[in-house]
Amino acid sequence: MRFMMNKQESNSMNNKQNELFARFPELSMSEIHGNTLYLESNASSYHTICKDLNGQLAFPLVSMFASDDRERTGSFTIHTVFANRQSGILISVALPVDPSTSAFPSLCELIPAAALYEREIHDLFGLRPMGHPNPKRLVFHGNWPKNQYPLRKEFPVNQRPDFADEKIEFTRIDGEGVYEIPVGPVHAGIIEPGHFRFSLAGEPILNLEAQLYFVHKGIEKLIEGKTIEQGFYFSERISGDETFTNSLAYCQAIEKIAGLQVPVRASFTRVLFAELERITSHLGDLAGICQDVAYGFASYQFKMLRGWCYRIADELCGMRFLRSVNTPGGIRKDFIQGKEETLTKLLAELKKELTETEAIVMHNSLFVDRIENTGILKHKIAVDLNATGPGGRASGVDFDVRKAFPYEAYASLTFEVPVQSDGDVSSRMKVKLAECFQSISLMQQVLEQIPQGIVREEIGILEPYRSAYSLTESPRGENIHYIMTGENNTILRYKVRTPSFCSWPALCHAVSGNIVPDFPLINKSFNLSYAGNDL
Amino acid sequence: MFQVIKKIIQYPRVTQDYPAKPFDTSLTSGKPVIHSEKCTACGECVTRCPSGAIVENVDTNTLEINDNACIFCVLCSEVCPHGAIEITGEFELAQMTYEELGTQLKKKIEKRFGRSLQIREVDSGSCNGCDYEINALNNPFNDIERFGIHFVASPRHADMLLVTGTATRNMELALLKTYEAAPNPKLVAAVGACACSGGIFQDSYAAKNGIDTVLPVDVYIPGCPPRPQAILYGILKAIDRL
Ligand code: SF4
Numbered sequence: 001m002r003f004m005m006n007k008q009e010s011n012s013m014n015n016k017q018n019e020l021f022a023r024f025p026e027l028s029m030s031e032i033h034g035n036t037l038y039l040e041s042n043a044s045s046y047h048t049i050c051k052d053l054n055g056q057l058a059f060p061l062v063s064m065f066a067s068d069d070r071e072r073t074g075s076f077t078i079h080t081v082f083a084n085r086q087s088g089i090l091i092s093v094a095l096p097v098d099p100s101t102s103a104f105p106s107l108c109e110l111i112p113a114a115a116l117y118e119r120e121i122h123d124l125f126g127l128r129p130m131g132h133p134n135p136k137r138l139v140f141h142g143n144w145p146k147n148q149y150p151l152r153k154e155f156p157v158n159q160r161p162d163f164a165d166e167k168i169e170f171t172r173i174d175g176e177g178v179y180e181i182p183v184g185p186v187h188a189g190i191i192e193p194g195h196f197r198f199s200l201a202g203e204p205i206l207n208l209e210a211q212l213y214f215v216h217k218g219i220e221k222l223i224e225g226k227t228i229e230q231g232f233y234f235s236e237r238i239s240g241d242e243t244f245t246n247s248l249a250y251c252q253a254i255e256k257i258a259g260l261q262v263p264v265r266a267s268f269t270r271v272l273f274a275e276l277e278r279i280t281s282h283l284g285d286l287a288g289i290c291q292d293v294a295y296g297f298a299s300y301q302f303k304m305l306r307g308w309c310y311r312i313a314d315e316l317c318g319m320r321f322l323r324s325v326n327t328p329g330g331i332r333k334d335f336i337q338g339k340e341e342t343l344t345k346l347l348a349e350l351k352k353e354l355t356e357t358e359a360i361v362m363h364n365s366l367f368v369d370r371i372e373n374t375g376i377l378k379h380k381i382a383v384d385l386n387a388t389g390p391g392g393r394a395s396g397v398d399f400d401v402r403k404a405f406p407y408e409a410y411a412s413l414t415f416e417v418p419v420q421s422d423g424d425v426s427s428r429m430k431v432k433l434a435e436c437f438q439s440i441s442l443m444q445q446v447l448e449q450i451p452q453g454i455v456r457e458e459i460g461i462l463e464p465y466r467s468a469y470s471l472t473e474s475p476r477g478e479n480i481h482y483i484m485t486g487e488n489n490t491i492l493r494y495k496v497r498t499p500s501f502c503s504w505p506a507l508c509h510a511v512s513g514n515i516v517p518d519f520p521l522i523n524k525s526f527n528l529s530y531a532g533n534d535l
Numbered sequence: 536m537f538q539v540i541k542k543i544i545q546y547p548r549v550t551q552d553y554p555a556k557p558f559d560t561s562l563t564s565g566k567p568v569i570h571s572e573k574c575t576a577c578g579e580c581v582t583r584c585p586s587g588a589i590v591e592n593v594d595t596n597t598l599e600i601n602d603n604a605c606i607f608c609v610l611c612s613e614v615c616p617h618g619a620i621e622i623t624g625e626f627e628l629a630q631m632t633y634e635e636l637g638t639q640l641k642k643k644i645e646k647r648f649g650r651s652l653q654i655r656e657v658d659s660g661s662c663n664g665c666d667y668e669i670n671a672l673n674n675p676f677n678d679i680e681r682f683g684i685h686f687v688a689s690p691r692h693a694d695m696l697l698v699t700g701t702a703t704r705n706m707e708l709a710l711l712k713t714y715e716a717a718p719n720p721k722l723v724a725a726v727g728a729c730a731c732s733g734g735i736f737q738d739s740y741a742a743k744n745g746i747d748t749v750l751p752v753d754v755y756i757p758g759c760p761p762r763p764q765a766i767l768y769g770i771l772k773a774i775d776r777l
């Protein structure tokens with residue numbers, strides 16, 4: 001609902017801008033669009049600008065990706081994105097990269113969190129981060145040949161190079177009695193694939209390295225050249241249980257480019273769906289945590305409640321995964337009209353049962369013992385790695401996109417952001433439980449306050465080469481999408497940075513010092529998405 | 536403890552009786568159907584479908600929807616200028632590859648897997664939607680164990696592989712190894728549009744178009760994702776227990 005900045009925001013934006021101008025007189029300020037400030041930089045100013053934004057102003061690095069702009073500008077571009085969460089502004093720093101050298105200065109020394117992004121850029125675009133301490137492969141495994149970079153425009157989307165046999169080394173921990181346990185990619189349970197390499201001395205885990213990208217499907221490439229209408233369906237399939245939040249981010253980016261404000265009724269409806277997705281996801285995690293400590297009754301209760309949420313989804317739209325609900329310009333049809341009474345009743349039942357379940361579960365001291373002090377994610381690490389969502393909030397990271405960058409109808413609704421400080425499984429469980437109640441309350445408020453009206457506007461034809469960022473709070477945390485349009489109403493570049501991408505390294509830290517049998521429990525308490533990370 | 540017992544009594548049985556009793560589809564969104572009397576074969580849906588699922592049958596000059604590629608997004612029903620496409624609640628879409636082989640094989644299957652079935656699930660590149668629906672087979676509403684069907688941790692114990700996802704490049708080897716590790720005779724079920732055909736992720740540098748490019752598939756269970764009952768239907772169909 002806030003595509004135009006209000007006065008206070010634009011003031012604070014101006015201050016930041018002036019501050020930066022004063023520091024770098026040579027900076028060319030290219031554009032302010034919605035809540036994003038676009039800065040141009042060059043090889044000599046890039047480091048200083050990033051250092052100032054991240055170091056001095058303490059804006060976290062929230063995304064970093066490349067785009068192949070050789071056809072238009074003659075070079076590649078690195079986009080490095082920082083967030084000012086106090087005033088809800090993104091700052092996107094563009095750095096042109098000369099195709100003849102294909103190299104850019106690494107930020108790792110200043111910002112350790114840049115490491116993964118830079119490895120990803122190298123794999124997909126073949127741009128080398130100079131000075132990167134560990135530039136090994138990330139997206140591609142040993143089967144991918146050298147010097148093939150699929151996100152370069154000349155690489156055909158359906159080209160499947162022959163299998164190669166490159167070697168990728170895991171981090172080795174040396175020391176007496178240190179041994180390794182490899183696990184995966186196929187696991188014992190019904191979960192997504194990933195390979196975990198534990199280094200241990202005796203029982204405690206010294207180090208965990210996660211090799212992911214087993215479900216890398218090439219979504220960012222597949223979507224290039226697709227129409228805006230078709231691209232939408234890919235966004236829904238980035239991560240199954242985050243369907244709505246991803247499709248919402250896609251729609252918001254398109255709507256920003258179109259300069260369109262969705263009808264108020266649609267923006268309320270979107271909140272209802274987003275919260276339904278959140279609670280469905282959290283209840284599944286809670287069931288999983290209980291199951292992993294063999295607390296069958298509690299697990300059964302949470303699974304049943306999750307089933308009730310699917311019942312609400314069926315009632316609303318007939319799709320358990322809330323697909324084909326959104327559409328750029330609003331929502332597909334009026335999903336709420338005439339169902340208010342049923343929904344209110346179902347929500348009241350859900351709240352009552354959840355309250356009773358919480359009382360039983362959280363008073364079981366045997367259970368609480370088991371989850372306390374397990375898998376601690378330290379506050380400092382959470383901040384450094386930009387772990388957001390319940391995982392971050394359980395470690396005292398008091399941040400929620402719905403408050404810092406309010407979108408849709410959130411600004412006009414009342415809700416709290418539960419925060420804990422211990423960072424263990426128990427804290428994550430408490431945060432998720434508390435968020436379930438907030439979600440129910442938000443859905444109830446939507447049903448009470450939603451105004452009548454239309455639910456969808458036409459997007460029309462979009463101008464080519466316009467870009468926008470959008471942020472949503474997914475059940476797992478801060479979710480950032482970037483879209484640039486191409487000719488004929490198509491997508492030229494689509495970058496998705498899900499919360500899981502930032503939180504996987506945080507999870508690896510949280511398990512160290514714990515024993516391997518506790519890994520599934522710790523993993524479940526974060527419940528990160530593999531698909532959302534691997535794309 | 537008293538509270539726990541109270542709850543157990545409060546919800547003695549929430550398991551649905553599907554397939555013994557039909558599943559109520561009045562609310563659900565399922566298979567799109569083209570009504571040939573209204574369709575002019577103008578081709579609007581063909582160009583708009585994000586999954587390339589609508590194809591022209593050149594012999595009859597009519598349009599058909601390929602269930603295995605369809606992602607059930609309902610777009611075609613919205614864009615058809617003649618209102619010829621209807622979204623039905625139909626979800627029992629699983630197809631066997633060896634139906635035509637006749638009763639003999641069926642008998643064999645019945646004999647082997649008639650009473651109990653051990654399943655190993657493999658995600659070979661899904662969006663995790665299908666996996667959540669397979670997981671839901673274990674929840675109190677579906678409780679697949681009532682059919683003697685269990686999910687097992689190792690492929691060595693499996694009679695059936697339930698595979699989701701498109702067979703990504705990075706999972707291809709693991710998928711093959713899992714298949715080889717399962718003892719004969721074994722069944723393979725492709726769950727979801729991705730596994731059946733590549734679905735929306737067809738023709739990518741990073742994945743194959745469906746798992747039958749890697750393994751022999753016995754049953755295709757369309758959907759994106761198929762709901763738990765649709766998966767259950769497919770499994771029971773594969774072991775001839777419907
Ligand atoms: S429902 Fe979607 S995927 Fe299926 S045929 Fe229609 S447009 Fe294509």
Ligand code: SF4
Nearest residue numbers: 661662664727728729
């Ligand atoms: S078929 Fe659909 S739900 Fe299943 S994995 Fe593929 S995209 Fe996800």
